[in-house]
Amino acid sequence: MRYDDPMNWAFGILLFLGTVIFMEGFAYAAHRWIMHGPGWFLHESHHRPRTGNWELNDLYAAIFAVPSFVMILGGVQLGWWPGFTWIGAGIAAYGAIYFGFHDIIVHKRLPTRYLPKSDYMKRIIQAHRLHHVVETKEGTVSFGFLVAPRPEDLKAELKKRARAGVRRPAGAQERVGAERQDALLTEK
Incomplete structure (x- = not known):
């Protein structure tokens, strides 16, 4: 060749x-x-x-x-x-x-002002964030990076698993963190 x-x-x-x-x-x-x-x-x-x-x-x-x-x-x-x-x-x-x-x-490891506008970008970002709601080796959802299930399906799967492994907020941020987790799991 x-x-x-x-x-x-x-x-x-x-x-x-x-x-x-x-x-x-x-x-x-x-x-x-x-x-x-x-x-x-x-x-x-x-x-x-x-x-x-x-x-x-x-x-x-x-x-x-x-x-x-x-x-x-x-x-x-x-x-x-x-x-x-x-x-x-x-x-x-x-x-x-x-x-x-x-x-x-x-993960914003470099500064950026990027805000997702397309449904595709919103979907894959939310799917990856739902992956990180779980902090344990098991119980995570959404392993792809550019192809991801619908967030609604991922939330249903996390709920079905009784939120096993979902990160527990610590310290003074406990209430705020729990509210953020609940919002992430319930947002559309």
Whole structure:
């Protein structure tokens, strides 16, 4: 496969886009069965209040960047099949989309004035916030990042589980925190 062949560019772009789409399924599975499974020792920090700029969960970004880096390096410099370059770039693009959505828009780790206006953005942000209402390894809902169930369905699932694992507010903020949780679970 040569990089200067237009037909190969079209195939490469399809590989790239297919990889981005595939990564949403991979991210769902990794989040549900690794991060909320044996990898909870790192991910747990993400379900607790952050005390600095970093949390152990941030190591997942480095872990998931390795295949992207290796594929791009192999495809560009080491003579591997050039398709690996497109796949590696697709993984990197998904990582950038994830960072923008998850870390900047939802968790506001960088200052932004972004206010969601579209129904889609409101839906995925609310779904991710409902995921974080639960602070335990089990009992969480909504593991995807760019595709999420309707918030009404997630709230019904949390209610069905008798709110098991739902974060309990502590200290002076107890009443305010409980009201915020109730509002999050009942808002439309």
